[in-house]
Each structure stands twice: as structure tokens, then as C-alpha cells.
Amino acid sequence: xxxxxxxxxxxxxxxxxxxxxxxxxxxxxxxxxxxxxxxxxxxxxxxxxxxxxxxxxxxxxxxxxxxxxxxxxxxxxxxxxxxxxxxxxxxxxxxxxxxxxxxxxxxxxxxxxxxxxxxxxxxxxxxxxxxxxxxxxxxxxxxxxxxxxxxxxxxxxxxxxxxxxxxxxxxxxxxxxxxxxxxxxxxxxxxxxxxxxxxxxxxxxxxxxxxxxxxxxxxxxxxxxxxxxxxxxxxxxxxxxxxxxxxxxxxxxxxxxxxxxxxxxxxxxxxxxxxxxxxxxxxxxxxxxxxxxxxxxxxxxxxxxxxxxxxxxxxxxxxxxxxxxxxxxxxxxxxxxxxxxxxxxxxxxxxxxxxxxxxxxxxxxxxxxxxxxxxxxxxxxxxxxxxxxxxxxxxxxxxxxxxxxxxxxxxxxxxxxxxxxxxxxxxxxxxxxxxxxxxxxxxxxxxxxxxxxxxxxxxxxxxxxxxxxxxxxxxxxxxxxxx
Amino acid sequence: xxxxxxxxxxxxxxxxxxxxxxxxxxxxxxxxxxxxxxxxxxxxxxxxxxxxxxxxxxxxxxxxxxxxxxxxxxxxxxxxxxxxxxxxxxxxxxxxxxxxxxxxxxxxxxxxxxxxxxxxxxxxxxxxxxxxxxxxxxxxxxxxxxxxxxxxxx
Numbered sequence: 001x002x003x004x005x006x007x008x009x010x011x012x013x014x015x016x017x018x019x020x021x022x023x024x025x026x027x028x029x030x031x032x033x034x035x036x037x038x039x040x041x042x043x044x045x046x047x048x049x050x051x052x053x054x055x056x057x058x059x060x061x062x063x064x065x066x067x068x069x070x071x072x073x074x075x076x077x078x079x080x081x082x083x084x085x086x087x088x089x090x091x092x093x094x095x096x097x098x099x100x101x102x103x104x105x106x107x108x109x110x111x112x113x114x115x116x117x118x119x120x121x122x123x124x125x126x127x128x129x130x131x132x133x134x135x136x137x138x139x140x141x142x143x144x145x146x147x148x149x150x151x152x153x154x155x156x157x158x159x160x161x162x163x164x165x166x167x168x169x170x171x172x173x174x175x176x177x178x179x180x181x182x183x184x185x186x187x188x189x190x191x192x193x194x195x196x197x198x199x200x201x202x203x204x205x206x207x208x209x210x211x212x213x214x215x216x217x218x219x220x221x222x223x224x225x226x227x228x229x230x231x232x233x234x235x236x237x238x239x240x241x242x243x244x245x246x247x248x249x250x251x252x253x254x255x256x257x258x259x260x261x262x263x264x265x266x267x268x269x270x271x272x273x274x275x276x277x278x279x280x281x282x283x284x285x286x287x288x289x290x291x292x293x294x295x296x297x298x299x300x301x302x303x304x305x306x307x308x309x310x311x312x313x314x315x316x317x318x319x320x321x322x323x324x325x326x327x328x329x330x331x332x333x334x335x336x337x338x339x340x341x342x343x344x345x346x347x348x349x350x351x352x353x354x355x356x357x358x359x360x361x362x363x364x365x366x367x368x369x370x371x372x373x374x375x376x377x378x379x380x381x382x383x384x385x386x387x388x389x390x391x392x393x394x395x396x397x398x399x400x401x402x403x404x405x406x407x408x409x410x411x412x413x414x415x416x417x418x419x420x421x422x423x424x425x426x427x428x429x430x431x432x433x434x435x436x437x438x439x440x441x442x443x444x445x446x447x448x449x450x451x452x453x454x455x456x457x458x459x460x461x462x463x464x465x466x467x468x469x470x471x472x473x474x475x476x477x478x479x480x481x482x483x
Numbered sequence: 484x485x486x487x488x489x490x491x492x493x494x495x496x497x498x499x500x501x502x503x504x505x506x507x508x509x510x511x512x513x514x515x516x517x518x519x520x521x522x523x524x525x526x527x528x529x530x531x532x533x534x535x536x537x538x539x540x541x542x543x544x545x546x547x548x549x550x551x552x553x554x555x556x557x558x559x560x561x562x563x564x565x566x567x568x569x570x571x572x573x574x575x576x577x578x579x580x581x582x583x584x585x586x587x588x589x590x591x592x593x594x595x596x597x598x599x600x601x602x603x604x605x606x607x608x609x610x611x612x613x614x615x616x617x618x619x620x621x622x623x624x625x626x627x628x629x630x631x632x633x634x635x636x637x
Contacts, residue, residue: 069615140616141590155586160504164497191487198494205507210587216558293484 031347038105046091049227053083056220060213071140078132079213085125086207089200090231092118097234098341100242107343109480116176123173126166158205165202172196187297197235204228243338250274252335254289255311257327263318264361264393265327266304269335274310277340280347281306281368282451284481285339287314291329298338299323300481302365302453304394306372315394317361344479346372349449351475352379355442357462359385359424359454360393365479366453367394370401377406381442385412385424385454410441424462434465446470452478547574552631554580555623559588562623566603566631573607573637576600576628582620591617599624608632 057080065076095115103111138148153163174180175192184192207214207224214220250271258266279285286298304315318324346369354373356366363384370382382402386392392411402409414426423430425437438445450471452459459478466476501507547569554563560582567575578596582588595617602611609629613621 068618072616137587137590141594151586151590155506157506157585159506161501161507164501191490195494198498202501210585296484296487 075136157209283342362454435468552627
């Protein structure tokens with residue numbers, strides 16, 4: 001295991017920054033325009049699909065059924081909630097399918113948040129659907145609710161499958177509420193979450209065979225099949241096929257493991273044709289190192305330098321679980337990746353000047369972005385917040401960048417201020433006030449782009465400070481890593 | 484890894500068992516009753532109405548004539564009724580075909596068909612209220628009944 005200091009020219013080949021590999025990208029203005037277009041298209045697709053299911057319900061006599069009697073009215077509402085719930089269920093699977101165009105424009109963390117919202121909404125509607133249909137049927141045929149439920153589950157087409165699917169979804173939702181997430185390791189939670197695919201699939205037969213809006217209309221059935229197949233196709237293509245293809249094509253292998261600081265290692269990963277991966281500084285991959293049992297757990301790590309001469313680099317701090325064992329990975333170990341993902345890239349810039357603020361290991365994507373930004377001396381400010389000096393990861397490199405590129409580098413070192421309101425500043429500077437400190441760092445910060453990366457609660461405090469300092473939301477670029 | 488394999492095996496087993504259950508592979512469909520063997524569903528529900536006439540199809544004994552209405556296709560399946568007319572009055576209505584094959588249809592028909600029969604006998608025409616919650620079946624019933632009445636010139 002080699003152990004060298006992280007000075008830029010020695011540990012990271014390529015010599016001067018001029019020798020770096022640059023993945024061509026559209027100008028910031030075109031990027032922002034394209035993002036907006038994608039966001040609008042996504043909203044359009046969501047709205048259209050919801051409209052279609054409501055029209056289906058309406059065309060199936062849903063509205064008139066509401067006026068007949070209690071039983072049919074409840075059943076009709078049950079049909080509506082079932083349709084909307086199923087539609088949202090498919091949409092949330094699409095949200096997490098990592099469709100490249102969408103992921104690039106909206107960012108994986110934002111998509112993951114929507115996935116969560118859509119998921120819980122869909123589940124609530126699912127519960128409503130079950131209750132409304134059961135009570136509605138029971139009222140129409142004048143039987144008891146429990147007897148009706150039993151009847152539904154055991155005698156109606158596809159309903160036993162749907163019941164099993166509902167049980168799977170109940171388990172998935174129960175393990176995804178925050179209280180449960182805190183108790184579960186990410187890997188265990190993720191494996192349990194995969195049962196959601198089963199839940200979605202097992203619901204399909206009963207929709208087609210018992211759902212009155214589909215039984216009566218071949219067109220509706222065709223539409224529904226198309227929706228399901230498209231969703232399945234997206235998942236298979238972008239979560240299985242594309243990563244498999246990328247790994248086979250680029251054949252990533254660990255070339256070197258470098259100690260950067262106590263508890264911090266850099267892994268240099270080599271492969272073929274890496275420029276074709278299109279990985280931009282600031283992006284991340286989900287990494288699986290084939291170093292023995294437990295290899296199947298993937299972890300997201302950002303690239304800590306621009307892609308260069310067929311080498312990728314990640315710098316990882318020992319934070320438990322997967323990160324600790326990386327120090328023992330041997331050169332020659334094969335690596336599997338998913339990605340590149342991430343919306344935190346230099347081309348998000350909208351202003352002539354940029355400030356990058358990172359805490360601890362969060363400096364890694366920012367250090368990569370800093371090198372990617374091609375701006376005049378003095379236009380880029382890099383702020384590194386750390387608990388103490390040893391937490392200033394990649395210090396030698398950031399100081400080198402400061403020297404060579406004229407980047408204004410600031411270290412804010414020290415423990416957090418103890419107090420009711422969390423501050424992003426170290427204790428000895430807290431008296432300045434969160435927002436004022438930002439203005440001291442860069443007087444024109446409200447007219448700059450600010451890139452942020454660090455622990456979640458620190459980022460939350462910093463976001464508030466940025467808002468207080470007058471930085472518009474559109475100029476703040478943040479990526480969250482804990483979903 | 485061992486736990487993953489166990490969970491996978493358990494899931495596959497559960498799925499195989501689920502798909503082996505009969506409702507998990509049948510689609511919805513309808514079966515038409517054979518016309519010469521009229522179903523007693525329509526009669527069994529109305530035991531107290533004193534209608535003890537057994538539903539005989541085909542013809543004429545004494546003054547009773549039977550008339551078979553057209554088969555009306557509804558979105559749930561075909562509906563066909565047969566009326567027995569004695570002395571210018573409808574004395575019985577039997578359902579020859581009704582949507583089935585779907586337990587939901589069976590449930591609806593179990594309560595709707597007797598009601599429709601009663602309505603037809605008391606109204607002595609096809610002019611009566613549809614059964615709520617069984618609109619489609621009712622409409623088919625009325626349609627087929629009307630065509631039978633037309634044949635009987637009633």
C-alpha cells in the first residue's frame with residue numbers, strides 16, 4: 001500500500017492543471033435553460049398521467065355512480081383512489097429509475113425526495129382505496145364488511161395477488177418512515193425496500209381483471225399495460241443494463257490506495273475510455289469494491305479530482321460501515337460503479353464569481369469543481385470548515401490550487417459553537433453572526449454562485465445564513481447525500 | 484449474503500404458491516347458461532311470494548305460452564329472459580342468461596334478479612325502476628323482457 005502526501009503534481013498525475021481531461025459541457029446559460037425544459041416536461045408528464053386516470057374513471061361512469069346510492073358511490077370513490085394511487089406508484093418508481101436526462105437536470109437528491117412524497121401519498125390513497133371499495137361492495141350487496149373483505153381477497157380475480165402486494169407495500173412503507181430508518185442500516189433498509197417492486201407488480205392483475213374501468217375497455221387496458229411496461233423498461237434499462245454495460249466497457253480496477261490523513265484515504269481507480277463516461281467534477285458514483293464478503297453494498301462517493309488520464313479518484317473518510325474497510329483495499333481489486341450521478345457541477349454556475357463552502361470530507365467534490373472552474377484569479381473563493389486541523393482533508397491540494405489559480409482559500413477551523421441555534425461557523429467566529437460572516441468572506445456574495453457540501457445539519461444552518469445574506473435560491477447549489 | 488439468499492428463496496416460494504391459487508391466473512369472463520335448463524336463481528330468492536310455478540320452458544300446456552326475449556349484450560355479459568304468459572298475464576319470468584364467471588356478478592345477480600322478477604310481475608310490463616347498484620344488468624333485463632313482451636303482444 002503506497003503512502004504519499006497528497007500534493008497535486010505527485011499523487012495525481014497530469015502535471016499542471018492545463019493537462020487535465022475536460023469533458024465538454026454546454027455553457028451555464030444553456031444548461032439552466034435545458035434544466036428548466038426538462039423540469040417542465042417532467043411536470044407535464046406527471047400532470048398528463050394523472051389526468052388520464054381521472055378521465056378513465058369518469059368515462060367508466062365514476063361521476064354518475066356517485067349519485068345512485070351509498071354503496072355504488074363509495075365503490076366509485078374507491079375506484080378513483082385506486083387509479084390515482086396506482087398512477088403515483090408508477091411515477092415514483094420512475095422517479096428513482098435514474099433516467100439520465102432527468103437525473104442530470106433535477107439531481108438525484110431532489111428526485112429521491114419526490115420519490116418519498118409520491119410514495120407516502122400513493123400509500124395513503126391505497127389504504128383509502130381498500131377501505132372504500134370494501135365498504136362500498138358490502139353496502140351494495142348488504143353483507144358485513146369483514147365477510148365482504150374475505151370474499152374480496154379469496155374469490156375475486158387477481159385479488160389474492162393484490163393482497164400479497166399490499167402486504168409487501170405495507171412492509172416497505174413501515175420500514176421507510178423516519179423512525180424506522182434511524183434503526184435500520186442503510187443496506188438492510190435498501191434490500192427490504194426492493195420488495196416494493198413486488199408490490200407494484202402484484203397489483204397489476206387485479207387492476208386488469210377486477211377493476212371495472214379496465215375490464216370494460218380494451219383501450220384502457222392497452223394504456224395501462226404500456227405504462228407498466230414503460231416503467232419496467234426504464235428500471236431495467238437505467239438501473240441494470242446501463243450500469244452493467246458501463247462496467248463491462250470501462251473495466252475499473254483499483255490502481256493505488258493513498259493515505260491522505262488519519263482516517264482518510266484516496267483510492268485511485270483506473271480503467272479504459274474513462275472520458276466517455278462523461279463524469280464531471282462534482283459528480284459521484286455508487287461504488288462497489290470486489291474485495292470480499294460484503295462487496296454487494298454500494299456507497300456513494302464523490303470524485304475528488306477531475307477525471308484524468310484514465311484515472312478516477314475518490315477520497316473517503318472513515319465514518320463507519322463501508323468506509324472503514326477501504327483503507328485495506330488492495331491495488332488490482334475490481335470495482336463496479338453506478339453512475340455518474342449528481343447535479344453539483346461547475347456548469348451550474350450562473351454568475352461570474354463563485355464561492356465554494358465545504359465542511360470536513362465535504363470538501364472533496366468542491367475541490368474537484370474548483371479545479372474545473374476556469375475563472376480569473378480572485379474570482380473563486382474556497383472555504384473549508386473543519387473541527388480541527390487534521391480534518392482539513394486534501395489541504396495540500398487546495399493550497400496548491402490557491403497558489404496556482406489564484407483561488408482565495410480560507411480555513412475555518414474549530415469546534416462548533418455551543419448554543420440553541422446551530423451555526424455553520426466555528427465557536428470563535430460565532431459572534432459575527434452567520435450571515436455577516438458570509439459577507440466578510442465575500443462582500444458581493446449575494447451576486448455569486450455558492451456551492452455547498454457537508455453534513456446535513458451544517459448545510460441546513462448554512463442555507464439559512466445564505467438566505468439571510470441575500471443569496472437567491474437559484475444561486476445556491478447543494479447536494480444531500482443521506483437519503 | 485446468506486440472509487439475502489434465504490429471503491430470495493422464501494420470496495420465490497411464496498410467489499409460486501400465490502400464482503398457484505385459482506384466482507391468480509383466471510381473467511374475468513362470462514358463461515352463458517344453456518337455454519334449455521333455466522336457472523333457478525331468479526326463483527329461489529322469492530320463496531315467499533307464493534310463486535310456486537316451476538319455470539318450464541317450451542311450450543304450451545293449457546293456456547300458458549312462453550316467449551324468449553332477445554339476448555341483450557351488456558358490458559358485463561349477455562342477459563336473456565323468458566316469460567310465461569297465461570291468460571294475457573305474465574305469470575313467470577326466468578333468466579336464461581346472465582353475466583357470471585366473476586364473483587362480483589354472482590353477488591349482484593343474487594340480489595338483483597329476484598327484485599327484477601318481482602318488479603316485472605307486479606308491473607306486468609317492462610316499465611319499472613332499475614335496481615340500484617345493478618344498473619347494467621337491470622337495463623339488459625328490461626331490454627330482453629321488452630322483446631319477449633313484444634313477441635307476446637303484451
